[in-house]
Amino acid sequence: MPASIKVQEQFGDDVQVIFVECQGTEKNTYEAFAWKMKWMGNNAIWTNERVIPTVGRGLPEVALIGVDGTVLLQGYPGDFGKELEETLAAEVKKSKDAPAGTPATLKKAWASFAKGDLGGALAECDKVGGDDGAKARSEMVARTEARIARVERMLAAGDLAEADELVGALQKSCKPVAELAPKVAELATKLGASELAAEREAAKAWSSFSNKVAKDKPFDAGNVKKAEGIAEKHKGTKNGARAAHFVELSKINLNR
């Protein structure tokens, strides 16, 4: 198993691992390969688009992007020794603290923000005032708006369990914030709508199935048959289509 899968499973939502396939393999083929190798069933994202250019002459190569969005380390993983692990752990810690260079007067605001208390955090920013207070307020609102936009996309894609979780956290966090609370309430209403009942049922079936088979011979005949059943029962839903896609992936010859 690649070390990055272990990182994703160890740190969960605190770190985002992105796998970038660099040999021109067709998307369905590398997705099927990842399933077969039991690398799915976690939050890792898979793509063939190079988020940043590679710097080495071969694979594997890793890059660590820090909480400030800049590349901290990049190269052959074996060359870093413990440095990669230690830098990553330090960045996870930093992600729960105020951004670098934050004045001491705003540390309390960032601590509230990290705890999910956006109302308290913004009130603290306003109390501090000036350019620093306004800058921190604007960053906190921007990060929250990005999460709200993400829920909208989850909803559109049928990722209902993930959307429920994020909306739950946002409702708690944004309740006292007049500029954001109505948008979050609107999303919560959309998520609870009866029109989503069929998608919700399909999401439950797909999620339960995919989590179960991810680490246990995903493409065994029995599992593929179950996926076919989910696809048939939930035809017309996005999660039913995911089950049908899984069946198609199981047919790909990975030895070519």
Add this chain to the structure above:
Amino acid sequence: MFHSRWRLALAPLALVGAAWLAASMPAAEGAPVDFKFREAAINAAGVQGMADLRGKPILIDFWGKN
């Protein structure tokens, strides 16, 4: 006249090329990585690009199936 027609015909190609280049350009040294997926990534759960992950460490693993 002939050249103007060619220029007009090639303009959309040039625009596509410029957009592709912009998406492939490395971030300036020390600047935050600004990247948006052109096609939905697998298991992205609503993530369209780096902006959705601000404030979170990201580990990129470049690999090859073969």
